[in-house]
Amino acid sequence: MTDSSQTMPVPPRILPRTAAFGLCALAVLAVAAMAGPRSGALLMIGLGFGLVLEGLRFGFTGPWRRMILQRDASGLVAQMVCLALVAAAAFPMLAAHPGELVGAHAPVGYAMVGGAFVFGACMQIVLGCGSGTLVNAGSGNLVSAIALPFFCLGSFFGAYHLVWWTELGALPVAALTGTGGLALTLVLLASVAGLAMALADPGKRAIPARYWLAAVLLAGLAILHLAVAGQPWGVVYGLGLWVAKGAAALGADLSGSAFWWAPANAERLRESVLTDVTSLTDLGLIAGAALAAFWRDGLTGRIADHPARAWVAVVIAGFLLGYSSRLAFGCNIGAFFSGISTGSLHGWAWFAAAFTGSWYGIQLRPLLGLEARR
Amino acid sequence: MTRxxxxxxxLTAAAGFLAxxxxxxxxxxxxxxxxxxxxGSGQAAGGAHCAALPAR
Known part of the structure; x- marks a missing residue:
């Protein structure tokens, strides 16, 4: 009998890696058995988002930062490619199935634009947007792990006050639809990509293979999400809901909030988060990122030290990320990614305001002790 | 400290929250x-999304 340990060396950590994947598969099956197949599928899609974003090191904050600081257009152009792929599928899906499927459509208003600006600044301070904070926390980044609970708190309070802020002034909801709307969206996405390429350093225009792969995989998952959930991918709704559930359990009266007392949201408060679309994909994002990071290096990376003022900044920025993203009708996912890819004008307004805010956030980061001064 | x-x-906090x-x-x-x-389900979408603004 041959000794297999001599002829077939066992790769290191194969057992823990297999066990981690097995646990995730078991969680998906358990959720499907408890809450139905759609819930299981949404958790699986969320895991996919986390695996792609962390595994291929693709995101939103980093590419914007590299575009602003280094004139590196690769990540921003890959984002435009991803949005174009989603839009090419989402526009006809929405047109063919009105009612069953809804887009991420919201009004452009003062609070919406201001919220997007603040979000853009804060996401550069903590180096994590809506999806990025969940992914980074899931992969063991202490800054994001500290910011996350305050992000949730901010999302709850922002939603609580959302109607009041929106009544300060907002346009009617405007969305591009049909073939003409899709064509205009694709032209606008191509224009942004072209402008980024034109402004980029000549040596920083090539898109790495992993970005192409991430853009295609993310687009596929986002389209699947729309087909399964009936609504586009979102992040911050679920975070606020978690705090609202905790507040209600502690005896808080949420009937004073036009948002949390609205029928759709009151139902979410009564039902388990295992039936809530955004909660399921958020939990999947965290777990998927943890799985990818565990697979890569076993979570052995060291955590960076920061001065006290940096941690205070992280807490405040985390809260503002949550609060501002509710006023802006979404973060980089709910507003930028899903808004633009389903035709909402507010997605474009969000992009312009948040990109401007990002420039200020990048300037603030060294002053707050989160990186060395340039 | 490592990650x-x-x-x-x-993950423990998430599991505790779920419980x-x-x-x-x-x-x-x-x-x-x-x-x-x-x-294809014939059912209306739920409406609990970041972009949804409740009617007053």
Whole structure:
């Protein structure tokens, strides 16, 4: 009998890696058995988002930062490619199935634009947007792990006050639809990509293979999400809901909030988060990122030290990320990614305001002790 | 410190929250759950999304 340990060396950590994947598969099956197949599928899609974003090191904050600081257009152009792929599928899906499927459509208003600006600044301070904070926390980044609970708190309070802020002034909801709307969206996405390429350093225009792969995989998952959930991918709704559930359990009266007392949201408060679309994909994002990071290096990376003022900044920025993203009708996912890819004008307004805010956030980061001064 | 304890604390907190939620929320019933795909289901979308503004 041959000794297999001599002829077939066992790769290191194969057992823990297999066990981690097995646990995730078991969680998906358990959720499907408890809450139905759609819930299981949404958790699986969320895991996919986390695996792609962390595994291929693709995101939103980093590419914007590299575009602003280094004139590196690769990540921003890959984002435009991803949005174009989603839009090419989402526009006809929405047109063919009105009612069953809804887009991420919201009004452009003062609070919406201001919220997007603040979000853009804060996401550069903590180096994590809506999806990025969940992914980074899931992969063991202490800054994001500290910011996350305050992000949730901010999302709850922002939603609580959302109607009041929106009544300060907002346009009617405007969305591009049909073939003409899709064509205009694709032209606008191509224009942004072209402008980024034109402004980029000549040596920083090539898109790495992993970005192409991430853009295609993310687009596929986002389209699947729309087909399964009936609504586009979102992040911050679920975070606020978690705090609202905790507040209600502690005896808080949420009937004073036009948002949390609205029928759709009151139902979410009564039902388990295992039936809530955004909660399921958020939990999947965290777990998927943890799985990818565990697979890569076993979570052995060291955590960076920061001065006290940096941690205070992280807490405040985390809260503002949550609060501002509710006023802006979404973060980089709910507003930028899903808004633009389903035709909402507010997605474009969000992009312009948040990109401007990002420039200020990048300037603030060294002053707050989160990186060395340039 | 490595990233491992951060992830362990986060996942434990998520598991604790899920246990709390399951204990306090309406009981789950997979037989009354919506179909796998909203697309083609004939059911209206739920409306609990970041972009949704409740009517006053």
């Amino acid at each position: 491992r304890p951060v992830v362990l604390i986060l 709390f939620d399951l204990a306090r929320s309406a009981p789950l019933d997979p037989y009354l759950a919506p179909p796998l795909f909203a697309l």
